Amino acid sequence: MLIRLGTRQSALALWQAEYISDSLRTLGHQVQLVKITTSGDISTTPLVASGGQGVFTKEIQRALLDNRCDLAVHSLKDLPTEDIPELTLAAVPAREDTADCLLSNGMHLLDLPLGSCVGTGSPRRKASLLHIRPDLVVKDIRGNVETRIRKLDEGEYDAIILAYAGLHRLGLHDRITQRFSMDEMLPAVGQAALGLETRSHDTPTIAAVTQLDDRTTHAAVIAERSLLRSMRAGCLAPLACNAVIHDQSIRILARVFSQDGTKRIEVKHSIEHKLTIAELEHNDELYLLADQLGREAADLLAGQGATELIHQARH
Numbered sequence: 001m002l003i004r005l006g007t008r009q010s011a012l013a014l015w016q017a018e019y020i021s022d023s024l025r026t027l028g029h030q031v032q033l034v035k036i037t038t039s040g041d042i043s044t045t046p047l048v049a050s051g052g053q054g055v056f057t058k059e060i061q062r063a064l065l066d067n068r069c070d071l072a073v074h075s076l077k078d079l080p081t082e083d084i085p086e087l088t089l090a091a092v093p094a095r096e097d098t099a100d101c102l103l104s105n106g107m108h109l110l111d112l113p114l115g116s117c118v119g120t121g122s123p124r125r126k127a128s129l130l131h132i133r134p135d136l137v138v139k140d141i142r143g144n145v146e147t148r149i150r151k152l153d154e155g156e157y158d159a160i161i162l163a164y165a166g167l168h169r170l171g172l173h174d175r176i177t178q179r180f181s182m183d184e185m186l187p188a189v190g191q192a193a194l195g196l197e198t199r200s201h202d203t204p205t206i207a208a209v210t211q212l213d214d215r216t217t218h219a220a221v222i223a224e225r226s227l228l229r230s231m232r233a234g235c236l237a238p239l240a241c242n243a244v245i246h247d248q249s250i251r252i253l254a255r256v257f258s259q260d261g262t263k264r265i266e267v268k269h270s271i272e273h274k275l276t277i278a279e280l281e282h283n284d285e286l287y288l289l290a291d292q293l294g295r296e297a298a299d300l301l302a303g304q305g306a307t308e309l310i311h312q313a314r315h
Helices: 011-026 058-065 123-132 145-153 164-169 203-210 215-231 285-303 306-314
Strands: 002-007 030-035 071-075 087-091 100-104 117-119 137-139 159-163 194-199 239-246 249-257 264-272
Touching: 002 011, 002 058, 002 203, 011 030, 011 071, 011 145, 011 164, 011 194, 011 203, 058 071, 058 087, 058 194, 087 203, 100 145, 100 164, 117 145, 123 137, 123 239, 123 249, 145 159, 159 164, 194 203, 215 239, 215 249, 215 285, 215 306, 239 285, 249 285, 249 306, 264 285, 285 306
Parallel strands: 002 030, 002 071, 117 137, 117 159
Antiparallel strands: 071 194, 087 194, 100 159, 239 249, 249 264
């Protein structure tokens, strides 16, 4: 069976596409890469100004709908939560480390000089940074991983923030100065997870990619995306969360910030269940519980005023 896999052309996107391709080939499938340029790849406008939502995914989803490819590999943090009936998130492979990292000339965040310039295109990271160091000058940065590191090396920034997962996948561990803990910087919804999207009625492709699904990772991102959808926050809101699946429970930690980082609302929530991880592997109740967990956590955040913070961030 030949599967045409649509992918962006950045080094990280191609690594992800080749990783999934190799996994599918191991299962006996033929894979052909279909390289697609997205508006997010060619625009120099800050992500917030360009709307952010879907700039890296819409063209690939359109290629799926137009039958130019059969499978899309997304970084799940970039994939909007609005459902497209003709498409389905068929599988989510095992997740990479979700941490964010500081890259600098060797200084940790608390050691950077007063007023240092830190680059990030993420309102979540900006608010998290300013919550810890309100003196920092946080400036927008665009480009792929290599471009951002080059801008750091050329002195445009004193430090930049990147996801550990991307640095690990590209073999750039040696550039990491500091790996943030969950207390310091909670990740984005779906961070470090890959989403394998197909047409809803493409049964052969769905059957192929489902073999790569990791149910506990899939459930965790369902919880996170359910929270994001319920908050109507969008991928560029100053919202962070991380869900984890345990024996007997599903847990989520979520935070919403004001844009300047001065206000932070945090919720820890869990749902108990009676199944072990092994039992959950064969029970769709896990996904239903994960969706419920996200919705309940969103209600708790809203009850503490998070909706207003998100509204302010949009305007």
